Amino acid sequence: MTIRHHLSDDLLVSYAAGSLAEGWSIAVATHLALCPSCRRSLSVAESIGGDLLENISDNASVDHSWASVRARLQQAPKIAAGGTPETPPAGYSGGLPEPLRSYVGGDFDTLKWRPLGRGAYHIPIRTRDRETMVRLLRIPAGKPVPEHSHGGRELTLVLNGSFADGGEVFARGDIEDADASLTHQPVATPGTDCICLAVTDAPLKFRSWIVRAIQPFLGI
Incomplete structure (x- = not known):
């Protein structure tokens, strides 16, 4: 498994x-369970x-500290395509990883x-925070998700199968990070259903009026 789309800094x-x-x-955490590079x-x-907490002075600039963190992260070693993967963390089964x-x-x-509707399924996942909505999505092989934009941020982590979006293919372990500037219509690739973990902090904005009409009942 070669993961090409990683977590942002x-x-x-x-x-x-x-x-x-x-x-x-x-x-x-689920992406980290699948991705040795991001664990590193x-x-x-x-x-x-830890270094920042111990060494930052009282008058240090927060922005400067963040720039330093980003620079260090970008210098962290990555696993090259075709390289030897690390041993998966405890609890990894090849199916749904913990947590x-x-x-x-x-x-x-x-599950x-x-x-x-239209052959798609979901499983809402309860959390204790009031900021996000979390669910598993199952999109039939070869079928698109209704075109939509976002009222906030959306993280989509592929767990099985793959989908194509904007000329990129996202497969198991890949994560797509979308914001309000993006309008898109991901399409599950042929062969197997695409199962994803989707996390949002605002309802999606669908172009289709039919989808908008039923959106309150679906909770998406």
Whole structure:
């Protein structure tokens, strides 16, 4: 498995600092379970955070500190395509990784899907934060998601299959980070259904009036 779409620096640093809402943390932690490269970057971020807490002076610029963190993260070693992967962390099964498996109460073969229409399904995931909405999505092979933009941020982590979006292909372990500037229509690639973890902090903005009409009932 070669992961090509990784976590942004701001997500890694916020996760290391423990400042992310629970929904975002689920997406980050699940990606980390699949991605040796980002686990290595997280280790760097945690080390930098400790150094900053010990050494930053009272009058140091927060912006300057953040720039230093970004520079260190960008210098962290990456796994080259075709390189030798690291040993997966404890609990990795090749199916749904932790912590996601605990949130949904099982693996792929025990999931209880709810219909969304047009062959798509979802599973809402409860969290204790009021900032995010978290769900599993299952998109039929070869089918598109309705075209939409965003009222805020959306993280989409692929767990099975793949989807194409904007000339890029996102496969297992890849994460797409979208914001209000992006309008798109991801399409599940042929061959197998695409299962994703999706986290948002605002309802999606669908172009289709039919989808908008039923959106309140679907909770998306």
